Amino acid sequence: MKRKIFQNPAQQAFFIEHGYVTLPLLSDSEVSFIQKALETMRPHDGFAPQNRSSDYHCTFLDTNEDYKRKANHLIAEVFNPYLEQILYNFRILSGNFYVKPPGKGRFEIHQNWMHVDDIKHTTLTVWCPLLDVGSHNGTLEIVAGSHKIVPDVATVNVDYYFKNFEEALLEHYLRPVELKAGACIIFDDSLIHYSGQNNSEAPRRAIQIEVIPAEIQPVIYHFDKAHPEKGFEVFEVDFEFFIKGNIHNMKDRPGMLRSRGFVPNINRLLTEVEFAEKLQNGPATRQALYADA
Numbered sequence: 001m002k003r004k005i006f007q008n009p010a011q012q013a014f015f016i017e018h019g020y021v022t023l024p025l026l027s028d029s030e031v032s033f034i035q036k037a038l039e040t041m042r043p044h045d046g047f048a049p050q051n052r053s054s055d056y057h058c059t060f061l062d063t064n065e066d067y068k069r070k071a072n073h074l075i076a077e078v079f080n081p082y083l084e085q086i087l088y089n090f091r092i093l094s095g096n097f098y099v100k101p102p103g104k105g106r107f108e109i110h111q112n113w114m115h116v117d118d119i120k121h122t123t124l125t126v127w128c129p130l131l132d133v134g135s136h137n138g139t140l141e142i143v144a145g146s147h148k149i150v151p152d153v154a155t156v157n158v159d160y161y162f163k164n165f166e167e168a169l170l171e172h173y174l175r176p177v178e179l180k181a182g183a184c185i186i187f188d189d190s191l192i193h194y195s196g197q198n199n200s201e202a203p204r205r206a207i208q209i210e211v212i213p214a215e216i217q218p219v220i221y222h223f224d225k226a227h228p229e230k231g232f233e234v235f236e237v238d239f240e241f242f243i244k245g246n247i248h249n250m251k252d253r254p255g256m257l258r259s260r261g262f263v264p265n266i267n268r269l270l271t272e273v274e275f276a277e278k279l280q281n282g283p284a285t286r287q288a289l290y291a292d293a
Helices: 009-018 028-039 065-086 163-173 239-244 272-280 282-290
Strands: 020-024 090-100 107-110 124-129 140-142 183-188 193-195 204-213 219-223 232-236 258-263
Touching: 009 020, 009 282, 028 065, 028 204, 065 090, 065 124, 065 204, 065 239, 090 239, 107 163, 140 183, 163 272, 272 282
Parallel strands: none
Antiparallel strands: 020 183, 090 204, 107 193, 124 183, 124 204, 140 193, 219 232, 232 258
């Protein structure tokens, strides 16, 4: 029997088919508690990064390790009791605040980094806005059913398999997720997603949490563009990786971690036609991965 993900069978079935579940989560008082705590934190970028490739704040990308520990502690304190009720024996790997200043914050179309050594394993992202979100302020947009249809490795320094038809994804596939403050979307990390610019007058604040099966040793894949013939070097990840990592070193070989050696790079760019076929055949592809879950 494959591993269960959600405690609720209806949520499990919906997730397998669509790659995500939305549900109410935090109370108004909990959202207020987090907002007030966030106001006391002091990331080095001041929640409004300047003169760098990304114009949104992400906890992982910041260089203030004290702030990052406090942020992760706060997120775990609030969310752990809920996740224990919703998910089947998952644990938090890392947590981030994402803040988009007004007029900024477009995030590329992407998949989240792969943190398992086998695509049959499922890691999840919990995304929870701290205010009502929609297309006007850069909410999350997803391609429902795009999870686990391509067995590639998503990580830094490599192109996503959909690089050649990103405009088509924007025009025909991506759909915005509208959520109230404190509600959340829980989605498979291989689900294609994106978020646009915050066109409102207020910062768009959201929480992103990476959760993994409690029994799994998470990994990170490193690709050296100078030596592509080596494939991916696989490193065992610990909590400190997300504290020590930042915008300046995220592309470097993570030498502080234990290496498991190399695996071949089987990634390849797809055409839109190939993608559409794989999306249509997604249920059959996932059947072997999720059977009896």
